[in-house]
Amino acid sequence: MKLVLAVVQRQDAGELLESLTAHGHRVTRISSEGGFLHEGNVTLLIAVQDHQLETLLQDVREHCYTRTRYVSPLPPVAESGEFYPPSPVEVQVGGATVFVLRASDVARL
Amino acid sequence: MKLVLAVVQRQDAGELLESLTAHGHRVTRISSEGGFLHEGNVTLLIAVQDHQLETLLQDVREHCYTRTRYVSPLPPVAESGEFYPPSPVEVQVGGATVFVLRASDVARL
Amino acid sequence: MKLVLAVVQRQDAGELLESLTAHGHRVTRISSEGGFLHEGNVTLLIAVQDHQLETLLQDVREHCYTRTRYVSPLPPVAESGEFYPPSPVEVQVGGATVFVLRASDVARL
Numbered sequence: 001m002k003l004v005l006a007v008v009q010r011q012d013a014g015e016l017l018e019s020l021t022a023h024g025h026r027v028t029r030i031s032s033e034g035g036f037l038h039e040g041n042v043t044l045l046i047a048v049q050d051h052q053l054e055t056l057l058q059d060v061r062e063h064c065y066t067r068t069r070y071v072s073p074l075p076p077v078a079e080s081g082e083f084y085p086p087s088p089v090e091v092q093v094g095g096a097t098v099f100v101l102r103a104s105d106v107a108r109l
Numbered sequence: 110m111k112l113v114l115a116v117v118q119r120q121d122a123g124e125l126l127e128s129l130t131a132h133g134h135r136v137t138r139i140s141s142e143g144g145f146l147h148e149g150n151v152t153l154l155i156a157v158q159d160h161q162l163e164t165l166l167q168d169v170r171e172h173c174y175t176r177t178r179y180v181s182p183l184p185p186v187a188e189s190g191e192f193y194p195p196s197p198v199e200v201q202v203g204g205a206t207v208f209v210l211r212a213s214d215v216a217r218l
Numbered sequence: 219m220k221l222v223l224a225v226v227q228r229q230d231a232g233e234l235l236e237s238l239t240a241h242g243h244r245v246t247r248i249s250s251e252g253g254f255l256h257e258g259n260v261t262l263l264i265a266v267q268d269h270q271l272e273t274l275l276q277d278v279r280e281h282c283y284t285r286t287r288y289v290s291p292l293p294p295v296a297e298s299g300e301f302y303p304p305s306p307v308e309v310q311v312g313g314a315t316v317f318v319l320r321a322s323d324v325a326r327l
């Protein structure tokens with residue numbers, strides 16, 4: 001038995017949840033945040049049998065893309081009449097971070 | 110040492126928390142959601158010694174009931190003047206899902 | 219590989235996060251609450267290699283202080299014209315609770 005904690009982007013969560021539910025998983029969703037952009041993400045808790053783990057990870061991979069975003073840093077203070085427009089910074093967002101924990105027991109009471 | 114994650118219905122959380130606190134447990138509460146009805150629930154984090162686990166599960170069982178709820182699906186679009194009132198759908202709510210994880214260490218700093 | 223869940227006071231979270239990020243950690247933050255005062259705290263998820271664990275705990279210790287707070291209980295109902303002003307109750311806040319879990323796998327997808 002494994003407890004999977006999957007931290008996914010908020011924009012990917014809906015589709016992934018539908019897919020996981022369709023595959024018979026019960027999922028607990030926790031609102032979280034992380035990363036350089038302090039963007040909201042979602043932490044999912046899913047209990048799986050050991051033999052279901054690979055299929056689950058496949059499903060996460062399929063629905064959680066990594067995207068490149070361009071972020072404008074704050075405009076610099078113009079010094080001595082000159083103004084340097086800030087160049088956008090490239091940031092990787094999306095994807096997922098998955099923690100797999102051995103659960104000694106999972107009970108539905 | 111075990112870390113217990115208990116996902117319980119919001120309506121059961123208050124009483125369970127009182128009971129757990131009365132039994133000397135320190136509990137961290139996280140707002141979460143899950144299930145078919147997207148209802149809010151609460152995820153509790155509780156660290157226990159191995160020998161306290163059974164008593165803890167007993168306490169969760171005692172305070173978290175499974176109930177049957179009837180939910181009205183969205184009314185169907187009336188077609189050609191006819192209207193079929195939706196029949197309520199039966200859904201199990203309540204109860205609890207408990208994950209028991211082996212914690213290699215729990216420190217209060 | 220370890221998954222560390224650190225429950226820290228909200229007021230300590232900002233500095234700790236800066237420090238953890240500066241040390242190269244990626245941290246997921248979850249809003250939580252706990253304790254006698256029902257104060258908001260923050261639950262952090264951090265994956266570390268086994269050899270990084272001690273440094274991480276050091277960092278938590280350094281940034282999460284235990285403080286003594288004085289809380290006024292609700293004023294008592296004045297009975298028969300007498301009024302006993304409530305004496306403030308001393309409560310320990312701050313510090314951190316850290317759960318260390320063995321993660322069988324951590325994947326960034």
Ligand code: NI
Pocket residue numbers: 019020059062
């Ligand atoms: Ni799928």
Ligand code: NI
Pocket residue numbers: 128129168171
């Ligand atoms: Ni009880």
Ligand code: NI
Pocket residue numbers: 237238277280
């Ligand atoms: Ni530091």
